Amino acid sequence: MVVLVIACIVVVLAALLHLYIFWMESFGWRRPAVWKRFNVADQAQADANRDLAYNQGFYNLFLAIGAIIGVVLLASGLHSTGLRSAGLALVFLSTGSMLAASLVLLTLGRQFAAAALTQGLxxxxxxxxxxxxxAA
Incomplete structure (x- = not known):
């Protein structure tokens, strides 16, 4: 039970990070302080990538929502196998996708290693x- 509580806390922290990434990519993108975090060279490049960043931000939002709903279902389903199973499935899918996305980020080069670690840990x-x- 203690491991599950700690797991849920960490999953919620991962979701909060992805909510922040959502905000940066979808709403804060026009700010130089934001697009510079994504290794964008200048305002012209940021403007050219704005629509892609906006779309990508929503992917992060959906992953965060899935993780949070999964945690809520896990917490609600302590005495219900169905809710517990649904919660586990959402947590596995959401965190697995977050982790996979961080590994994909690593394929772009060493300059993205810190971002991949932040996104995937x-x-x-x-x-x-x-x-x-x-398993317990």
């Missing part, structure tokens, strides 16, 4: 702890 830990809790 909490989902990795949350996923691992959830697997351990589910």
């Amino acid at each position: 909490a989902p990795l830990i949350g996923l691992g702890l959830t697997v351990i809790a589910a």
Whole structure:
């Protein structure tokens, strides 16, 4: 039970990070402080990538929503196998996708290693702890 609680906390932290990324990509993109975090060279390049960033931000939003709903279902389903199973499935899908996206980011080059670690560490830990809790 303790492992599941810790897993849920870490998954929620991963979701909060992805909500922040959503905001940066979908609404804060016009700010130089934001697009510079994504290694965008200048305002012209940021403007050219604005629509892609906006769309990508929503992917992060949907992953965060899935993770949060998964945690809520897990917490609600302590005595219901169906809710617990649905919660586990959403947590696995959401954190697994977050982790996979961070690994894809690594394929772009070493300059993205810090961002990939930031994006992928909490989902990795949350996923691992959830697997351990589910197996118990």
